[in-house]
Amino acid sequence: MPAIDGSLDNHIYGGYHSEAIERLLGSGWAALPVIILAAHPDDEVLGAGGLLKYLKDVRIIHITDGAPKKMKPGSLGFSSSKEYSLARRAELASALRLLPGGNFETIELGIPDLEATFNLPFIARESASLFKKIRPAVVFTHPYEGGHPDHDSAAFAARAAIKLLEEEGAGAPGLLEFTSYHSRAGRMVTSEFLPGRDSVKFILSEGERLLKKEMIEAFITQRGALKVFSTDYERFRRAPFYDFNSPPHEGKLFYENFKWGVSGKLWRRCASRALKELKLNKLTIKKTDRLNASPVQKSVSNAFDFLLAAIERIFL
Numbered sequence: 001m002p003a004i005d006g007s008l009d010n011h012i013y014g015g016y017h018s019e020a021i022e023r024l025l026g027s028g029w030a031a032l033p034v035i036i037l038a039a040h041p042d043d044e045v046l047g048a049g050g051l052l053k054y055l056k057d058v059r060i061i062h063i064t065d066g067a068p069k070k071m072k073p074g075s076l077g078f079s080s081s082k083e084y085s086l087a088r089r090a091e092l093a094s095a096l097r098l099l100p101g102g103n104f105e106t107i108e109l110g111i112p113d114l115e116a117t118f119n120l121p122f123i124a125r126e127s128a129s130l131f132k133k134i135r136p137a138v139v140f141t142h143p144y145e146g147g148h149p150d151h152d153s154a155a156f157a158a159r160a161a162i163k164l165l166e167e168e169g170a171g172a173p174g175l176l177e178f179t180s181y182h183s184r185a186g187r188m189v190t191s192e193f194l195p196g197r198d199s200v201k202f203i204l205s206e207g208e209r210l211l212k213k214e215m216i217e218a219f220i221t222q223r224g225a226l227k228v229f230s231t232d233y234e235r236f237r238r239a240p241f242y243d244f245n246s247p248p249h250e251g252k253l254f255y256e257n258f259k260w261g262v263s264g265k266l267w268r269r270c271a272s273r274a275l276k277e278l279k280l281n282k283l284t285i286k287k288t289d290r291l292n293a294s295p296v297q298k299s300v301s302n303a304f305d306f307l308l309a310a311i312e313r314i315f316l
Contacts, residue, residue, distance in 0.1 A: 010198050015205035016054050024176075024200055024236060025138060032137040033057045035173070037127060037158050039142060039150035040066045040113065041092040042219045046191075046229050047178025048140060048236075049212040050204045053099055059134055061107045063123055063157065064150055065089075068113040076221055081112065087221055095218035098211060116153035117262050120160075120274035123153060127161035136173045144242045145182035145194050146253030149262040156244055156271055163280050175239040181229075183254035191230035194249055199237035244271040 013020035021029050034055050036044045044052070044060050052058065067085035071078075078084040089108075096104045109126055111119050131139065139162070144155040158175055165172045181190040193199055204212065213231045217223070245268055247253070253264045275281055 010200070012201045012203060014203050015208060016051060016202055020202060021054060030056060033134060035131065035134060035136040035139045036060045037063070037139055037141040037154055039063050039116065039148065039154045041088045042222055042226065043142065043180065045095055045212070045215045046226065047180065048234060049215050050202065050208040050234050053208065053211060056101065059105045059107060061109065061127065061130060063109050063116050063154055064111045064113045065108060066113055069115065084221070091219045091221065095215040098215050098218070114150065114260050114262065116150040117267050117270050120153060120156055120270055121277045123157040124160035124164065124274065124278055127157045128164040131161055131165060131173060132170055135171065138174045138176055140176050140178055141239070142180050143177045143193055144244065144248050145180065146248045146255065146264060147181040148255050149260065149267050151180050152267060155239070155242065156274070159239065159242065160278055160280055164278065176236050177239045179235050181254065182249070183252060188254060190228050191233070191235070193235060193237060197237055197240060199235045201233055201235050203233045204231065244268065244275070
């Protein structure tokens with residue numbers, strides 16, 4: 001039984017030794033089938049690149065192809081969104097080849113970047129179908145934190161897919177989250193969760209850190225944006241039962257700083273409609289169990305400027 005059915009008590013581990021991974025995944029972890037439900041190619045490396053080295057049976061499901069439909073022709077030297085998406089897939093393959101052994105099957109749902117918000121029922125149903133077919137013990141995905149609308153859509157889809165399986169009486173996996181990014185006190189915070197819930201932290205060994213750094217460097221098209229993410233540690237936690245009808249935190253969401261065609265209000269409206277279409281109105285929980293904003297614990301200086309510059313190269 002995965003350890004995530006118990007409590008994660010903010011323990012800090014030095015490297016991914018067997019005892020530490022067992023604390024996260026439970027006994028017999030080396031043979032467990034695992035799914036990573038990620039929004040884009042590279043998210044799995046940013047959130048769990050160090051851990052991936054030790055997992056032997058992994059399927060990575062990408063919700064999007066990593067390329068926006070409205071990508072400016074010639075951006076980053078690519079003539080089209082299709083060419084750009086293929087380049088991102090090739091970068092992912094290069095990154096995964098750096099890992100020793102293991103089964104890293106990748107599956108793409110084919111949604112364009114920034115379009116997951118408008119395809120939530122489809123993503124939830126496809127995820128449920130894949131979970132049922134693959135029968136993972138654990139699914140890793142993004143937290144609902146307002147960093148990127150596709151990240152929030154992954155959080156929604158993972159929880160909705162599990163609920164769909166439970167309602168039909170099928171076995172459902174445990175659900176864990178890796179870190180992404182969010183806004184806190186007006187700054188971009190990476191490699192940390194919004195505060196308020198227990199998590200476990202793995203401080204990477206020198207070898208793990210160097211491997212993760214090399215994997216990140218394989219994503220050549222994303223170098224401007226990825227330089228602000230930590231290669232020193234990784235955090236995981238049990239996925240909360242979010243209220244997807246409410247904002248993940250007070251104030252402006254990070255993605256609302258960009259003209260991406262999605263506001264927090266629009267995302268929540270789409271989530272509400274998706275819940276009704278999926279007949280999962282009971283997926284939400286009391287507002288008192290929401291993640292709330294709190295004073296800054298850690299922020300990355302100039303991270304916002306780095307990411308904005310990288311995004312402008314693609315869209316403007």
